[in-house]
Amino acid sequence: MTPRQSSGRRLVPAYLATGGRARPSRNTLDRLTVLIGVDMPITSEVRPEEHRILELLQPGALTLAEVAAHLHLPVSVVKVLVADLVDAGRLHARVPIPEAEQFDRQILERVLDGLRSLKS
Numbered sequence: 001m002t003p004r005q006s007s008g009r010r011l012v013p014a015y016l017a018t019g020g021r022a023r024p025s026r027n028t029l030d031r032l033t034v035l036i037g038v039d040m041p042i043t044s045e046v047r048p049e050e051h052r053i054l055e056l057l058q059p060g061a062l063t064l065a066e067v068a069a070h071l072h073l074p075v076s077v078v079k080v081l082v083a084d085l086v087d088a089g090r091l092h093a094r095v096p097i098p099e100a101e102q103f104d105r106q107i108l109e110r111v112l113d114g115l116r117s118l119k120s
Contacts, residue, residue: 029079031065032096040090049073049081054090063096 037057046054049071056062056070068078085091 031075033064034061034094036061036092038090050085
């Protein structure tokens with residue numbers, strides 16, 4: 001007999017990880033929101049899914065989409081879980097930098113070229 005291969009489907013639907021909720025408590029979370037763990041001991045009141053998120057963030061920051069990929073959960077489910085952790089003070093969430101505020105690569109290259117010309 002050959003071992004049965006996994007079909008990739010979860011035995012428990014992903015929405016059960018959120019207690020059946022479909023919307024996060026805050027609508028400021030984006031898939032590129034940067035998540036930073038808070039140095040707090042993990043207590044028994046933290047659900048297993050939330051515990052996995054906190055463990056992922058111990059070495060450093062990740063985006064919400066990266067956390068979802070690591071956990072093999074939809075981004076919408078992770079948004080609900082992350083919102084709960086932010087509300088509880090266990091995570092910090094930093095919104096992504098809007099495109100309008102990002103640096104223009106051409107300007108930076110021209111500044112770098114100008115600095116190089118000063119050096120020579």
